[in-house]
Amino acid sequence: MQLEFGLMLTFIVLASTSELPSDFKICRRSDPNLVACFNEAGQKATISLANGLKSLNVSPIEPLVIEHMSVGETHGVVALKQDFRNIKLHGLTKGLKVTGYNIDFDKLVFKSLSFNPEISLDADYTIDGRLLLLPIRGNGKANITMYNMKSTNTYYGEKFEKNGEIYMKIKKFLVKLSPEKIHLHFSNLFNGDKLLGNQMNKFLNANSDLLFNEMRAPYEETFGIVFTKIANDVFSKVPFNKIFPE
Template structure:
């Protein structure tokens, strides 16, 4: 496991937004005229807040586009599992009505960490990280509790193949061999099991109940990992190919050195996205009574 990894920054580069239109036939050049942001189905009301706030108001109006589960304890786990799967499939493509970009790929601005001990040390500085194939996620089991003031859920998921790409600066060692490079990283994870856990509760705002998330964790268990670092040893192909072979021959040990960082990325992404939705969409709209 990683002994120490540094800051993790997550940025959704495609902004969540409502459609941009202009009031009173204003010019369409955004540099000189600030647009009025409208939810598409309401041409009379306009919203002057930030893009994220507009998205969530649109989400409330257009929530019928997404699966909804009734708050029936016996049926909720199975319904919730299917709803998550269906929602991920919907988000494979942008949803213009909600101003939602595709989640395929998820985009992360940067990821830096230092990790390793003994025979494997891999210090990495990743930029322009992209995570592909999230919409292919299968939810094999869901546990969810929305009783009293609690909100806890655990999603057991399976992804046949998840792909990470990034620009990578790498320095370290493996089996006493020094390794250094500055190029592209391709990481393919096959037969991936991921368990995502959320713990939170319920809060009231203006006599309306909302869900809140206090903590989110993610645990990854891969069946196979294939790794390729380009431009190792200043582009020396023979040395680079040999080092990539060593990395793949020892993929379990290598992946364990940065697994915690990727778990943190996915956990933060889910936490931030779901948390912002729960903060704006009332519980009764997300999980109506039976």
């Protein structure tokens, strides 16, 4: 469920240094320690991004608000239709660690690893289908909390010209998510039957890895779309050479 959090954070920091405290790092392409510079810049950006950057119209990401995410029905041991609305994602900037940048400025491909100790999703949900042999249905409030989330992240960019200046936009964002542990809670399962609901929530958590594997791809796709937009909101305003000076 991530987003290249660290790389996106670093991009925004570099793009808006005039609006940020003087202790934020600027990373030059010629820096022989570029990887370490990006790692540190991304780390320092988290606190400021939690509240957004008004000067560049970047909304707060603590929490990150997502309108809608759906998971279509699969045909296997998990056969669920899931719909999430009014999503609030907490924890993207808390305890974030970014490492292992691999940067290709010729092809504009940026790769990194990131770690979040806890990411929590709160949303209005609708669910219908079955998990293993058990039917499940309901609608109400849902919480999905992922612990020790590791992710691998890749941005693909391209340059374009606007008003005589060269800019960059993100064409595609790919993320692969790997949480160590997941806890789920769905309120109002089975029309509010507390006994059945409690039993099903226990069953869901006992099989949380299986359920998450079915949800992984829509999570990754949704976050890729959201963070591509955030990054491009910055890149569309700041020339490439000011974001990544030589």
